[in-house]
Amino acid sequence: MTGLDRGWEADWLTAVGEDPEFRLISRWTRVSLRLIGENFDRTYRIDHSTIAVDDERAPAHTVTLTGSSDAWTSYLSPVPRPPNHHILAMQRRRNDFSIDGRHALIQHLRVLNRVLDLMRTASASRERELT
Numbered sequence: 001m002t003g004l005d006r007g008w009e010a011d012w013l014t015a016v017g018e019d020p021e022f023r024l025i026s027r028w029t030r031v032s033l034r035l036i037g038e039n040f041d042r043t044y045r046i047d048h049s050t051i052a053v054d055d056e057r058a059p060a061h062t063v064t065l066t067g068s069s070d071a072w073t074s075y076l077s078p079v080p081r082p083p084n085h086h087i088l089a090m091q092r093r094r095n096d097f098s099i100d101g102r103h104a105l106i107q108h109l110r111v112l113n114r115v116l117d118l119m120r121t122a123s124a125s126r127e128r129e130l131t
Contacts, residue, residue, distance in 0.1 A: 003069030004037035004076075009053075012122035013044075016051045016115055023049040026111045031104050032062040033112060038069045046111060063105045063112060068096035078124040087116065 016022050027049050034043040043062070045054035065087060067075070071094055074084035083089035090097040099105060105112060 003067075003072040004035055004040040004042075006040075006042075008119075008122040008126040009042075011125060012119050013051055013053075015118045015122050019114070019118060022051075022111070022114050022118070025114060029108055029111050030061065031108045031111070032059050033115065034062055034064040036064065036066040037072045044115075046108075046115065051115065061104045061107075062101050063108070064100040066098045066100070067094075071097040076120050076123040078120070078127075080120075086113075 026046055029049075030047050032043055032045050032054060034041070043054050045052055045059075067090070071084075071090060074080055075087070075090060075097075077084070083093035087097075087099060091099045
């Protein structure tokens with residue numbers, strides 16, 4: 001896989017929705033997560049222990065992560081090498097990755113970290129299925 005694609009999206013959303021830690025830590029969370037990559041632009045709404053695709057609107061509390069195909073591929077690897085192990089490290093050390101909505105990111109950092117960790121797991125599972 002290179003960068004973001006929708007091949008793992010359904011598995012990822014299911015994994016997030018079924019994850020006990022996510023359900024616990026996001027019970028009072030309302031934030032949108034927008035992921036942008038080459039040929040990929042999708043918004044997800046995290047709302048009181050649920051996550052769903054929400055491409056119809058861009059609410060005020062949106063965290064937008066924009067990266068090149070290489071940045072996303074590096075982040076989604078099963079065991080990413082520094083600085084690709086965390087989005088804050090990537091923003092600081094890579095020229096091809098950025099974060100908008102930093103205030104919302106910091107407010108919901110634990111929840112978003114969990115969601116992104118599960119994205120990495122779903123992506124790695126998809127890779128294993130394809131090989």
